[in-house]
Amino acid sequence: MNIKVSIQNMEIEVAREIGLCFGIRRAIKLLTEAASEYGKVEILGPVAHNQRLVQQLHKAGVNMIASLEETTGKVVAIPTHGVGPDTVLQMEAHKLHIIDATCPIVKRAQLAAAKLAQADFTIIIFGEEEHSEVKGLLGWAQGKGMAALSMKQIIVHTQGNVIASEAKQSLLSSRLGVISQTTQSKASFTDFATQLVTTFMPKTAEIRIINTLCHAIQARLETATKLARKSQLVIVIGGHDSANTKRLAEACSSxxxxxxxxxxxxxxxxxxxxxxxxxxxxxxxxxxxxxxxxIAKLNSLA
Ligand code: SF4
Known part of the structure; x- marks a missing residue:
């Protein structure tokens, strides 16, 4: 049930599924425990796209670095979005102590990409090419993957040099695996997968679609849209560069x-x-x- 707060003539209703997901809570616990044990931890990118969280962890001894070249210590963490296998190998080669804060849901998507690659599928990842989670998934796809959010993007990729020529051939004639960036919405992934099947089924021997979506995100989207339908205004709180927060805002603003x-x-x-x-x-x-x-600010403005 949603929490309701009444202030004068204003009713504020807070969505039941809200805020920190289990993957980020788990990462915060792992990182703060490691920082207290080792004195400091360096993390390869933000734990998540939220400035406040990044600052809170910085105070606890978790410092963000952009690449392994910036490492000054021996304890390095992988953020919730995960990294590709090449990065893990580099960390091992540098004999770093690894704190793996990759969310288990992201790990599951990485494993799906790796298995599809081993079975020689061409892998289409429904997601934003520049997002760190998708970059990691492309790494696990071992050069046989491409990221796209539309059929148009797939056509551009297959006509350009984004994937190896043998993968292009495979895409057009053989086996196709489809997974999603974990934070995409169920509706968009379903729509994308349906279009893909319609387009490629006559030529492709096998299309395997694996649901790698995060349930925590779907629950937040569903409760947020229900709340939007009975509200006159919705305030979505989160990082301006957080993909899942932006999707919540897009869904409510419609x-x-x-x-x-x-x-x-x-x-x-x-x-x-x-x-x-x-x-x-x-x-x-x-x-x-x-x-x-x-909530306190709305209270003061009511
Ligand atoms: S995949 Fe889901 S549970 Fe994991 S960090 Fe992302 S939003 Fe949180």
Missing amino acids: IVETHLVETAEEIAQSWLDGKHRIGITAGASTPDEAIQEV
Whole structure:
């Protein structure tokens, strides 16, 4: 059940599925324990796309680095989005102590990519090519993968040099594996997979679709859209560069006026004019404190 708070003539309803997911809570625990044991930990990229979380971990002794070349210590962590196998091999070659904070759901997607590659499938990853999770999945696909969000992108990839020529041949004639970036929505992945089957089935001997979506994200999307339908305004809390937070905001904004904020300070009084039912939701990397601060700010503006 959603939590409701009534302030004067305003009702604030907080989505039941909200904020930090189990994968990020698990990573925070692993990283803070490692920092307290080893003094400091370096992490290959942000633990998740949320500035506040990055700063909180920095205070606890977890420092972000952009690449292995920047390492100054011996304890290095893999973030929740995971990395490709080449990076793991490099870490081992440098004799680093590895703290693997890859989310188990992302690990499952990596394993699916690796198995498909071993079985010589061409792998299509439904996701954003530049996202760190997708880059890692492409690594596990061992040169037989491509990332795309539309059929048009697949055609561009197969006409260019993005995948090896034998994989192109395989794509057109043989076996095709399809997985998704974990944080994509169920509706978009289903739509994409349906189009893919319709386009390639006459030429392709086998199409294997593996559901690698994250249930925590789907639950947040479903509860957020339900909440949007009964609200006059939705505030989505999370990092402006967080993919899952942006998807929550996109889903809610197709229903009702929606604003994405990273901090309570970003809320404008004018958004509340004439609004009596406000819905609140938050991305999977949003700390509880950020949610409490937004509620307190709405309380002060009501
Ligand atoms: S959103 Fe899902 S896949 Fe991503 S870290 Fe959280 S539980 Fe894991």
